[in-house]
Amino acid sequence: MRFSRTSKALGVAAVVAMALTACGGDTGNGGGSSAAGDTSKVITANSTEPQNGLLPANTNEVGGGRVMDLIFSGLVSYDAKGAIQNELAESIDTKDSQNYTIKIKSGETFSDGSAITAKNFVDAWNFGAAAKNTQLNSYFFESIKGYDKVSAEGSTEDKMEGLKVVDDNTFTVELAQPESDFPLRLGYTAFYPLPESAYTDVKAFGEAPVGNGPYKLVEGGWKHDVSVSLVPNEKYNGPRKAKNGGVTFTLYSSPDAAYTDVQSDNLDVLDQVPPSSLQNFTTDFEGRFVNQPYAGNATMTIPSYLPEFQGEEGQLRRAAISMAIDRQQIIDKIFYGNKKPAVDFTSPVIDGYDANLPGSEVLKFDAAKAKADWEAANKINPWPADKVFTITSNIDGAGNKEYITAMANQIATNLGIKAELNPIATFKQSRDLINSKKLTGASRAGWQADYPSLYNFLGPLYGTGAGSNDGDYSNPAFDAKLKEGLAATSVEEGNKLFNQAQEILLKDLPVVPLWYQAVQGVWSNNVSGVQFGWNGVPLYYEITAK
Amino acid sequence: MLMFTFRRFLQLIPVFFGATLLVYFLVFATPGDPIAALSGGKPMAPAVEAALRAQYNLDQPFWVQYGLYLKNLVTLNLGQTFSGQDVSAVIARAYPVTARLAIMALTFEAVFGILFGVIAGLRKGKFFDSTVLVASLVVIAVPTFVLGFVLQLVVGVKLGWARPTVSGSAPWNELILPALVLGLVSLAYVIRLTRTSVGENMNADYVRTATAKGLSRRRVVVVHILRNSLIPVVTFLGADLGSLMGGAIVTEGIFNVPGIGNLLYKAIQKGESATVVAVVGILVIVFVVANLVVDLLYAWLDPRIRYV
Numbered sequence: 002m003r004f005s006r007t008s009k010a011l012g013v014a015a016v017v018a019m020a021l022t023a024c025g026g027d028t029g030n031g032g033g034s035s036a037a038g039d040t041s042k043v044i045t046a047n048s049t050e051p052q053n054g055l056l057p058a059n060t061n062e063v064g065g066g067r068v069m070d071l072i073f074s075g076l077v078s079y080d081a082k083g084a085i086q087n088e089l090a091e092s093i094d095t096k097d098s099q100n101y102t103i104k105i106k107s108g109e110t111f112s113d114g115s116a117i118t119a120k121n122f123v124d125a126w127n128f129g130a131a132a133k134n135t136q137l138n139s140y141f142f143e144s145i146k147g148y149d150k151v152s153a154e155g156s157t158e159d160k161m162e163g164l165k166v167v168d169d170n171t172f173t174v175e176l177a178q179p180e181s182d183f184p185l186r187l188g189y190t191a192f193y194p195l196p197e198s199a200y201t202d203v204k205a206f207g208e209a210p211v212g213n214g215p216y217k218l219v220e221g222g223w224k225h226d227v228s229v230s231l232v233p234n235e236k237y238n239g240p241r242k243a244k245n246g247g248v249t250f251t252l253y254s255s256p257d258a259a260y261t262d263v264q265s266d267n268l269d270v271l272d273q274v275p276p277s278s279l280q281n282f283t284t285d286f287e288g289r290f291v292n293q294p295y296a297g298n299a300t301m302t303i304p305s306y307l308p309e310f311q312g313e314e315g316q317l318r319r320a321a322i323s324m325a326i327d328r329q330q331i332i333d334k335i336f337y338g339n340k341k342p343a344v345d346f347t348s349p350v351i352d353g354y355d356a357n358l359p360g361s362e363v364l365k366f367d368a369a370k371a372k373a374d375w376e377a378a379n380k381i382n383p384w385p386a387d388k389v390f391t392i393t394s395n396i397d398g399a400g401n402k403e404y405i406t407a408m409a410n411q412i413a414t415n416l417g418i419k420a421e422l423n424p425i426a427t428f429k430q431s432r433d434l435i436n437s438k439k440l441t442g443a444s445r446a447g448w449q450a451d452y453p454s455l456y457n458f459l460g461p462l463y464g465t466g467a468g469s470n471d472g473d474y475s476n477p478a479f480d481a482k483l484k485e486g487l488a489a490t491s492v493e494e495g496n497k498l499f500n501q502a503q504e505i506l507l508k509d510l511p512v513v514p515l516w517y518q519a520v521q522g523v524w525s526n527n528v529s530g531v532q533f534g535w536n537g538v539p540l541y542y543e544i545t546a547k
Numbered sequence: 548m549l550m551f552t553f554r555r556f557l558q559l560i561p562v563f564f565g566a567t568l569l570v571y572f573l574v575f576a577t578p579g580d581p582i583a584a585l586s587g588g589k590p591m592a593p594a595v596e597a598a599l600r601a602q603y604n605l606d607q608p609f610w611v612q613y614g615l616y617l618k619n620l621v622t623l624n625l626g627q628t629f630s631g632q633d634v635s636a637v638i639a640r641a642y643p644v645t646a647r648l649a650i651m652a653l654t655f656e657a658v659f660g661i662l663f664g665v666i667a668g669l670r671k672g673k674f675f676d677s678t679v680l681v682a683s684l685v686v687i688a689v690p691t692f693v694l695g696f697v698l699q700l701v702v703g704v705k706l707g708w709a710r711p712t713v714s715g716s717a718p719w720n721e722l723i724l725p726a727l728v729l730g731l732v733s734l735a736y737v738i739r740l741t742r743t744s745v746g747e748n749m750n751a752d753y754v755r756t757a758t759a760k761g762l763s764r765r766r767v768v769v770v771h772i773l774r775n776s777l778i779p780v781v782t783f784l785g786a787d788l789g790s791l792m793g794g795a796i797v798t799e800g801i802f803n804v805p806g807i808g809n810l811l812y813k814a815i816q817k818g819e820s821a822t823v824v825a826v827v828g829i830l831v832i833v834f835v836v837a838n839l840v841v842d843l844l845y846a847w848l849d850p851r852i853r854y855v
Contacts, residue, residue, distance in 0.1 A: 050630075051630075052630055053631065061589065132592065132594035132598065133598075135599055135602070136595065137585070137586060139591075139592045139595050140589075140590050140591065140592050143592075152594055152595075153594060154593060154594040154597055156594065204631060207631075224715055226637075226809070227715035227716075227805050228715050251714075253803050254809050254812070254813065255801075255803070257696075258800070259803075261700065261704050262710075262711055262712050262803075264711070267710055267711065267712065428579075429578070429580065429581065429583065429818065430578040432579065432580070433583060436583060468589065469589060
């Protein structure tokens with residue numbers, strides 16, 4: 002899911018592109034060192050007010066996501082490294098990557114004691130996809146056959162023909178086309194099952210959901226704008242068994258307040274060190290911090306509809322701009338070294354990541370080559386002397402203004418042109434501008450994966466006509482490679498093809514990858530066993546009190 | 548006096564409508580599409596987007612939106628937030644917290660402000676007076692967020708005397724620190740106002756008369772000087788109560804107080820007009836009522852002022 006620094010901090014909508022989060026890979030080695038702790042104590046963690054009722058297909062931001070992922074479990078879940086492990090799934094079988102037979106474990110129940118059957122999944126997915134239920138995550142079901150019918154405007158249908166219940170423990174899924182990474186998606190929030198009781202009063206259910214995850218909501222546990230209290234669900238038998246007596250999320254309106262609370266041991270875990278403390282959190286929390294990459298990156302989109310950035314001229318100019326940026330210098334000076342320069346379009350925590358893709362040298366700083374490429378482009382079509390290369394960005398997210406100004410200065414100096422930040426007051430407003438496709442220059446972008454897969458970094462962003470393809474990039478060769486990758490019969494085979502697709506991107510540079518995001522988290526003296534997962538969220542169930 | 552009060556309440560009606568219309572328009576005119584922000588820049592199924600737009604009347608022109616809002620208002624329906632909660636319930640949760648914080652801050656600044664102000668006024672030019680003057684100048688000069696962060700760090704984190712943030716139910720004892728921060732700047736103003744006012748009144752004819760009549764120093768100060776000196780102070784406190792009740796966005800943010808200021812800030816960010824207008828509407832009422840109370844207090848403080 003995409004989100005901006007502000008919205009995460011404020012609990013507002015989930016949103017684009019992190020402003021300031023960083024990287025580095027060094028950790029405070031605190032995670033998982035001390036073994037046995039007090040497993041009966043409740044731990045506290047930071048969060049933001051869930052934006053919507055707690056329904057799987059309507060939760061698309063971190064505040065609700067943290068809670069949902071603990072009180073529900075899907076067919077699979079992701080471990081700390083992002084590898085999938087079976088939760089409720091007994092097996093997920095396919096021969097052609099298009100027709101899946103899913104068997105679920107028998108004897109599993111929701112926290113209220115009702116049995117979990119195949120029907121709970123099928124009904125929940127149908128509910129999430131149907132237009133009449135206006136669920137924000139409905140597009141997650143778009144690969145399933147019949148989605149186009151239930152999602153059409155004004156449609157009253159609510160059953161996708163691709164979903165069929167075979168018996169209590171088996172159902173089949175038919176996709177509209179082969180997609181090899183479909184099983185990887187099944188751990189995402191949108192794919193959780195719902196108990197029968199959910200549909201009688203969906204709104205009331207969203208306030209007090211009954212789930213099947215390692216935790217359950219305390220009765221009246223969601224105190225709006227204040228806290229969300231969870232206790233272990235003793236009916237849960239999956240791999241994420243709770244090692245503490247519960248998790249209470251304290252809802253903060255700013256990470257600064259949360260930071261002081263961890264400093265004074267009033268809060269146990271904070272997964273977002275505020276920008277103001279990035280310089281000193283490693284000393285404030287010696288041995289109690291983590292600084293590791295997660296599945297997100299920052300990029301700069303150069304829209305395909307800009308006349309100067311098309312064809313061969315465009316490729317040269319894009320490469321020139323990319324090589325004119327000294328990523329490491331910006332990371333050191335502005336982010337205090339807390340990020341890592343990007344060498345591809347995905348993230349190092351994703352299975353299949355390749356740091357040495359052919360053509361990736363275009364993402365390395367090389368002022369001389371940049372200048373040469375720019376001059377070569379000018380031979381095809383001269384760059385107007387007074388034209389300014391603008392980079393549009395919202396400046397309500399901390400750090401945006403600083404790094405983009407620095408980047409613009411580097412581009413200006415190394416290419417000998419004018420370049421500047423085009424500041425937009427709010428995220429909302431910048432989104433409007435980008436969606437209108439009327440930019441006259443580049444724009445800030447970024448992506449945080451919904452599920453750990455290379456495809457999730459490529460398809461939704463660069464596929465022709467894809468939902469988040471801000472720059473209107475379109476290349477049939479790239480589309481074909483993606484399709485080939487999706488049709489692959491194994492994830493490994495698919496990854497190889499996706500990386501070949503990336504090689505095409507490295508030539509075309511629809512966006513200029515900048516750096517990989519990293520999570521900076523800290524914890525109090527009262528807990529141990531803190532680990533952060535592939536998506537930058539702590540594994541709350543592994544944390545124990547001292 | 549009843550007539551006066553009644554007339555003032557009548558004035559409330561145009562003020563209320565004017566303010567809500569203006570605020571509604573401002574939120575409407577804010578650039579950016581709230582529904583696009585709701586989806587977080589992710590694709591949203593077109594049917595879902597259209598349904599959401601219709602649900603919040605965002606597909607209607609401005610006058611229709613405002614008209615529908617007023618129609619709901621008549622039936623005491625304040626509308627819903629984008630997360631589907633009733634705005635009235637959201638405000639009912641946040642308001643008591645802000646009210647508590649405001650009352651504590653106001654009590655703090657009134658009690659200490661008047662006390663220090665009177666002492667300083669009576670001993671003009673002496674050591675206490677100079678100290679208070681310098682201290683209040685410093686407080687006025689330093690922005691609230693600096694005071695807030697410094698006190699939070701020193702008292703909350705380094706010394707550990709109080710929780711650095713306010714927990715969910717916002718009990719009185721945890722609100723002391725934020726109330727201090729919130730009241731500190733006004734305290735400085737109250738001190739200065741009282742001091743000046745007391746200083747002036749000390750040379751007034753009626754004070755000389757009272758002293759000449761042989762009244763005790765205590766009675767002269769409390770009944771004659773103080774009571775007459777309070778008029779500007781009360782005016783200031785009344786206006787201050789209004790702004791304190793409006794929620795202190797900065798202070799509530801620093802101490803994570805789940806009050807009206809935080810609520811308003813978030814609602815503005817989201818472009819959630821129902822919440823913003825409802826909160827501002829309430830603030831307008833609070834302001835008008837606070838000013839009315841101040842006006843009525845004048846008559847009590849100074850018998851020469853009468854309302855008919």
